[in-house]
Amino acid sequence: MTLRISTNAIFQAGTTQINTLQSQMAKTQMQLSTNKRMLTAADDPIGSAKALELTQSQSMNTQFGTNRTNASSSLSMVDKTLQDVTGQITDIQSLIITAGNAGYSDSDRAALATELEGRMADLLGSANTTDGTGTYLFSGYKTTTQPFTQTPTGATYQGDQGQRTLQVGSARKMAISESGSAVFEANLTGNGTFVTQATTGNTGSGIIAPGAVTDTGQLTGHDYSIAFTVTGSPAATTYTVTDNTTGTALQSDQPYTAGAAIAFDGISFDIKGAPADGDSFGVQPSQKQSVFTTITNLIQTLRSPASGDAGKAALTNNLNTASLNMKNALDNVLTVQASVGSRMKEVDSLDSTGSDLDIQYQTSLSGLQDLDMVKAISLYTQQQQTLQAAQVSFKTMSGLSLFNYIS
Known part of the structure; x- marks a missing residue:
């Protein structure tokens, strides 16, 4: 039985084959231009799903890195302010020692009280520090509320006990602030007991x-x-x-x-x-006592006359109480500062881990997506030659006709 193929079938088959070869070569050319093995999910469904998962993980890791940068900035500002507070409390402790000078008169101590009022104003300024954008460092969650307002007995705290947090890792949420209550009011009186x-x-x-x-x-x-x-x-x-x-x-x-x-x-x-x-x-x-209450009481002590044995004894007792309370206040600030410092160090450690993780993600994605250039160029050359041969053969076949042999 003789198989007959129509001219129309020959043209359709030839055209289809050439179009297929052109599509394959175009795909390879696109892979070469993008250096990507997978142009669509259909090229490798399993690999594409894995690459999408890795890309999402990498994006989250990048966001965690941004959060760590913000956390480090906030913690650095808190740490710098606490350093200032430490210096201010140390200055006040020096004034207490000076006030105990037996040769000082009431007027001398009154002058120290005036100086102490300036120190208290400085300390209040530090307690009400902002981050430059209007956000108070020590007001807890009430970021737009001034933490402390001076009163006749010291200062009133208007913030709350909250600590603002940021997600700095997949399994780590970190406090990036301290409440003013914890820094300036959580000071035990006496020897702590x-x-x-x-x-x-x-x-x-x-x-x-x-x-x-x-x-x-x-x-x-x-x-x-x-x-x-x-x-x-x-x-x-x-x-x-x-x-x-x-x-x-x-x-x-x-x-x-x-x-x-x-x-x-x-x-x-x-x-x-x-x-x-x-x-x-x-x-x-x-009991817990605000450092501002301690300073206010100290100012009152220095402004009170200290004449006679009873007056001098009262002065000494009050100065001893103030000295111990200021020591406790300093210890508390140093404890908070140490906590802030440990978190800053942890952020640095998490940054290093995050950088290593990003490299791992990039390496895995490269293994899934990147193109084998040598193999792709070889394939492209082969496809080009195949297409050229198909075009030549199609041209030759399409030119055949019985009329060419009729004389």
Whole structure:
């Protein structure tokens, strides 16, 4: 049986084949121009899906890098401000030491009080620092609210306890701010466990020490008072320790020796000088106190007359209290600063990890998408020659006709 092929079929088959070869060569040429193996998802469905996943992961990693840059900037501003605060508190501590000079007069201490008012204004300025765009560093989530406003007793905090955060890694959300309450108000009074103080109105020269904890297991957290009685001739001084919380006398009519330890319920301290009849001292659990309250109280102390033994004793007791409270304030700021520093170091570490991860993503994407140039050029040359041969053969075939052989 003889197979007959029409002229129309020959032309359609030839045209289709040439179009197919041209499409294949055009695709290879496009791959060469873009240096990409996959032009569409149809070229490699599994590879395309993997490349899309890697591209999304790489984009997220890039965004995390941007977040880390912003976090580092914010933390650097907080750290710089805390450095300023540290210097300001240190200056105030120096003024407290200066105010204890026995040769200073009331007017000298009043001058120090004026200088201290300037230091407090500087400290308030640091507490109300912005980042240059109107965002307050220490106001918590209330970024547009000024954190502190000065009052007659110190300063009022108007922010909240929040810490702004940023996602700096796939599994790490980091705080990039500190609340003003944590920096300036979370300062324990006294030695951190209890605070000793002279009662206002004492007429003797008794000076009480900060004291220390001797047995944590015996601590009660109660409020105590130490009352002095002076009787007889020659005068004999005794004291009575009362637990004001329970109304119980813990020690009654104990002989007083200046500088000797007074110990009860796991705490110990001493009192020097000569307390007068009726003088008393208190021991209370430590409480959190704003650094601005401490400074305001100190200014009032420096402006108060300190004449006679009683006045000098009151000055010394108040200066000791202020000195200890400012030390606690400094320790607190340094603790916060150390936390900020550790986060800055972590951001640097995450940046290094992020850079390594980006290289891994890029390498994986290159393996999936990049074209083998040698193989592609060889294929393109082969396709070009095949197309040329097809075109020549099609031209020859299409030119055949029986009429060419009829004479």
